Amino acid sequence: MNWGVDFAQGFFIGKGEKVFEKAGKKSFATVASFRYSENVEGEQKSKKSGGVDAKKNAGKAGKAGGGGSEEQDVSLEKEGVKKNSALSPFLKDCRTKIGDFCVEGITFFAETPVPEVLELFQSNVNCLLAVVVDGENRVLGTITRSKFLGLFSSRYGFNLYSRKTIGSLMKKDFLFADENESLIKVSQEAMERDSENIYSPVVVLSKGKYRGIVTVKNLLDTLVNVEVAEKTKDLMLKNKILLKQQQVQARDMKMAELVQKSFYKSAAPQSKDWEAAFFFKPMSSVSGDVYDFYADRNGGFSGCSLFDVSGHGVASGLVGILSKYLASQIFRMYSDKKLNAMLKAFNRFLTEAKGMVENYLTGVFLRVCGSALEYVNAGHPDVFIKRPGKKTAALGEDKKGFRGTFIGIEGLPEEWKTVEEKLEKGTYLLLYTDCLVESRNLMGFEMDGRILGKVFDRACQKNGNSEGKTAKKVLEDLMDAFESFTEGVPWKDDLTVIVLRYKGL
Structure with a gap:
């Protein structure tokens, strides 16, 4: 084929040169x-x-x-x-x-x-x-x-x-x-x-x-x-270390939760003359609320205690476990002593056992024998009593100076007084931690003692007659009213509520 040129290759068409x-x-x-x-x-x-x-x-x-x-x-x-x-x-x-x-x-x-x-x-x-x-x-x-x-x-x-x-x-x-x-x-x-x-x-x-x-x-x-x-790498490494620490803390918190639950009773005691019901809800995994029920040698209901440890988290939970153990031992050892003397001994043992830990407690002890009731208060919210045919009142309100100081701190005055009462058949008692009266509604109002007393009155009534309504049913009605009052507002503390009913001999 003739292209009509002397030389052709690629994109350059022309005659090649021998020297560049x-x-x-x-x-x-x-x-x-x-x-x-x-x-x-x-x-x-x-x-x-x-x-x-x-x-x-x-x-x-x-x-x-x-x-x-x-x-x-x-x-x-x-x-x-x-x-x-x-x-x-x-x-x-x-x-x-x-x-x-x-x-x-x-x-x-x-x-x-x-x-x-x-x-x-x-x-x-x-x-x-x-x-x-x-x-x-x-x-x-x-x-x-x-x-x-x-x-x-x-x-x-x-x-x-x-x-x-x-x-x-x-x-x-x-x-x-x-x-x-x-x-x-x-x-x-x-x-x-x-x-x-x-x-x-x-x-x-x-x-x-x-x-x-x-x-x-x-x-x-x-x-x-x-x-x-x-x-960024430094932050990633620190975040990795922090994540491991959080995982360890979460594991320890879960272990503390399991240990605490194993110490607490899962069902309320029942006897021929007393019945009980309780509600217990920690704000986090471990609670600072401590409750316990005590029985006599025959297995009958002989009393209970309720304490609220300051603070939240593992520290308050561990102090609570320690307090529960010491309280149960002291309750049995001082069964023949007045409750104020028993509380002094409990305070002494607890203060020594927890050492430099700063958490303190408020709480109450109740001890019953038949229709006789003993009660001591260590800086805790009042126990409410609902007698048949009467309005709810604070237990011991007619006794001046029965509310003492909180416990667990060395050097505070030990001024606690024992309140004694005779109970009638069909009497209800209400014990609770401060979350019940300090929680607020959407308007910002608290369910204070006055409102709680009225709610407890209504919860104990059944067709105008309090006799026959179980402690469990009273607790359910009380908690329904409380949850309706605080609807839309999260609780900011642990909550424990105990309802006792004296059925009589």
Whole structure:
């Protein structure tokens, strides 16, 4: 087939030349400008691509430095960072060298005429530095864009320098770094330069030969990423430690909850002359409320106690368990003593046993024998009594000074008085912790003792007659009224409510 030409191949159609001539100034500047722009665009695309490109670069860097990227991924995973997480590329940046951030840049031989360099700088505004190398690619010097163009800013600048070569104008004092040097170290050296050279790119060498340049902007951007990555990694490690501590605390809290529940009675005692019902709800896993029921030698109901430990959480729960154990022992040991004497002994043993723990208690003891009732109050909310045919009243309200101070703190006055009452058949008693009277409704009002007394009155009535209504039913009606009153407002404390009914002999 005849194409009508002497020679044809590829995109160039024409007669081949035996000897290649040197490219002209314009052609050289165009090619050099295109190569530099291509490098800059590639660097920007690499930044935008995020973790993928960073991962590839880190892998290449690992091979060049003798360690693969897989080893870096393993070390990151040991520190709690997933291999493919968004943070891992930045953490790898902390370990990579300055060579991983350089771009190829523009190089000239020392014999290159100044007009060729001038045309390059004029045609490519992104070129900040020209590097002068020899035939073996060793760096001889550099010249910055601002310095070079400044030579031609004067009236006779072009006439003075147009006949020179770039080698006569280059600067031999410049900052260079080996490709394996630390990024942070090179950044510190770059920032320590004088004001004239502080923004000049850094020349990167590989085995003593030119590899590329790193701009100050790239250095600063990378340092910011490294700093953020290091801080984030530190936070991640601290969060990991904190998470482990929270898991241990949650486990300990669950164990304390199980231990406390094993100490508390799950069902109210019943006997031929007494019946009981109770409601118990901790605000958190472990409660500071302590309740207990006591029986005589024959298994009959002989009394109960209710205490409220200050504070919340494990500390108050453990003090509560200790208090419950000591109270049950003291109740049996002092069965022939007055309740105020028993309370003094309990206070002494408790204060000594808990030591420097600051939690204190409020509480009540009740002891019954047939229709006889003994009662002592240690800074606790009043016990309500509902006698047949009468309104609810505070137990012992006709006795002055029966309310004593709280217990568990050494040095407080031990002024507790025993209240004694004779009970009628069908009498109800109400014991509770302060959550019952301090909880608020949506209007911000508390269910104080006055409102509670009226609610308890209604709960004890059955067709106008209190006789025959069980303690369980009274408790259910009371709690329904309380939950309706506080509807929409969360409780802010542990709650324990005990209802006792004397059925008579």
